[in-house]
Amino acid sequence: MSSTALTPSPYDALLLFSFGGPNEPDDVLPFLRNVTRGKNIPEERLVAVGEHYYHFGGRSPINEQNVALMAALRAELERRGVELPVAWGNRNWEPYTTQALTELRDAGARRVLAVVTSAYGSYSGCRQYRENLAASLVELGAATPTGDDGGAGLVVDKLRHYFNHPGFVRANADAVVEAYEELAARTGVDVATLASSAPLVFVTHSIPDTMEEASGAQRPSYSTQHRDVGALVAAQVSERLGAPVEWTLAYCSRSGPPSQPWLEPDVNDLLGERHAGGTRSVVLSPIGFISDHMEVAYDLDTEALETARELGMAAVRAGSVSTRAPFVEGLVDMVLERAAAERGEAVERVTVGTLGAWPDVCRPGCCRLRAGEDSGVPAACGSDSVGDGAVGAVAR
Numbered sequence: 001m002s003s004t005a006l007t008p009s010p011y012d013a014l015l016l017f018s019f020g021g022p023n024e025p026d027d028v029l030p031f032l033r034n035v036t037r038g039k040n041i042p043e044e045r046l047v048a049v050g051e052h053y054y055h056f057g058g059r060s061p062i063n064e065q066n067v068a069l070m071a072a073l074r075a076e077l078e079r080r081g082v083e084l085p086v087a088w089g090n091r092n093w094e095p096y097t098t099q100a101l102t103e104l105r106d107a108g109a110r111r112v113l114a115v116v117t118s119a120y121g122s123y124s125g126c127r128q129y130r131e132n133l134a135a136s137l138v139e140l141g142a143a144t145p146t147g148d149d150g151g152a153g154l155v156v157d158k159l160r161h162y163f164n165h166p167g168f169v170r171a172n173a174d175a176v177v178e179a180y181e182e183l184a185a186r187t188g189v190d191v192a193t194l195a196s197s198a199p200l201v202f203v204t205h206s207i208p209d210t211m212e213e214a215s216g217a218q219r220p221s222y223s224t225q226h227r228d229v230g231a232l233v234a235a236q237v238s239e240r241l242g243a244p245v246e247w248t249l250a251y252c253s254r255s256g257p258p259s260q261p262w263l264e265p266d267v268n269d270l271l272g273e274r275h276a277g278g279t280r281s282v283v284l285s286p287i288g289f290i291s292d293h294m295e296v297a298y299d300l301d302t303e304a305l306e307t308a309r310e311l312g313m314a315a316v317r318a319g320s321v322s323t324r325a326p327f328v329e330g331l332v333d334m335v336l337e338r339a340a341a342e343r344g345e346a347v348e349r350v351t352v353g354t355l356g357a358w359p360d361v362c363r364p365g366c367c368r369l370r371a372g373e374d375s376g377v378p379a380a381c382g383s384d385s386v387g388d389g390a391v392g393a394v395a396r
């Protein structure tokens with residue numbers, strides 16, 4: 001555990017900042033409209049994704065998962081004697097970000113640290129959140145959407161991406177070890193034998209190739225981040241199972257028109273190829289997602305596990321980090337680390353792997369939608385807050 005002093009100053013609140021999801025069937029279409037506004041998503045894809053939600057009663061599990069994560073964060077803060085209120089707000093559904101920030105402001109918060117439920121950096125997991133946050137600050141009264149208190153009544157910072165934090169890696173490794181144990185129980189084959197015969201397939205959300213390229217303009221790209229985590233998780237798992245595990249990275253949840261290239265291979269295609277190559281059992285680990293929300297419940301548990309069944313492969317889907325202790329403790333470590341950094345103290349930004357820490361304040365041009373293209377859309381929590389090419393407009 002970190003030895004960082006247990007004061008959250010200068011922060012006086014946390015915002016758990018997430019995606020959002022529908023709670024009931026009537027929410028599904030308005031939610032999907034929020035998500036896809038201004039995006040080039042074909043109508044057929046929207047109808048299909050609507051069906052994924054209706055298949056689960058029109059309700060996404062993501063909201064209760066965020067409530068659970070918020071409770072776990074509160075419990076961990078309390079355990080350490082850190083007084084820091086936590087609110088929850090979403091980009092695409094109630095409770096919306098603006099509502100959460102309003103509540104925090106009304107309760108007296110003036111400096112808020114946002115913990116985004118996206119572990120990796122890309123437009124979808126970084127700048128998209130920063131743009132939505134900037135819009136919320138304007139709704140709250142900010143004259144300029146910088147994240148500074150330009151009239152919003154509070155300042156919001158964003159916690160750095162945590163894909164390569166040891167807590168996130170450890171929680172994923174724990175879940176994968178449990179999945180191999182379950183596969184052993186199910187197949188009657190011992191764990192060490194499975195380790196060397198059942199590949200470990202890491203899965204994440206596909207993104208357009210253009211978004212992947214833009215994610216790599218400033219920092220190692222989205223897929224590179226995943227491969228770094230994959231290597232670390234696989235190494236821990238191999239050590240614990242007593243045999244080297246072979247791993248690979250696959251993608252799910254592709255949308256967009258067929259003409260637009262997205263990251264591949266799709267997890268279903270990969271299972272088919274592996275089966276043709278003689279593989280008879282696999283573990284799927286959703287390292288791209290922090291909870292078992294709809295992408296996991298539908299795209300992996302419904303679709304990919306069905307693909308495996310049809311092929312006659314034994315497949316176990318490992319859990320996501322959700323509220324596992326190493327993950328939650330790691331987030332709180334990072335919050336205290338960032339607070340110390342903001343107080344001007346010398347802190348080590350803890351990471352594992354080869355890529356180093358994501359910057360606390362995003363650099364100009366970070367995680368654009370397309371490389372080399374300034375969208376002109378204001379984004380909070382970056383040194384390019386007003387228009388993403390405006391290097392001179394340093395917010396903080």
Ligand SMILES: CC1=C(CCC(=O)O)c2cc3nc(cc4[nH]c(cc5[nH]c(cc1n2)c(C)c5CCC(=O)O)c(CCC(=O)O)c4C)C(CCC(=O)O)=C3C
Nearest residue numbers: 019021035039049060062118124125205207255293294295
């Ligand atoms: C990288 C990434 C993450 C991981 C990072 C993170 O966790 O933030 C993520 C998470 C999520 N994506 C989610 C849902 C959706 N994503 C969509 C569309 C898209 N996602 C994209 C990327 C990502 N998405 C992209 C490039 C698009 C194309 C349109 C666009 O450029 O924005 C669509 C539209 C329909 C469709 O095309 O699928 C939906 C409904 C939910 C909620 C699940 C629930 O309800 O439980 C969650 C957590």
Ligand SMILES: [Fe+2]
Nearest residue numbers: 124205253295
């Ligand atoms: Fe998505």
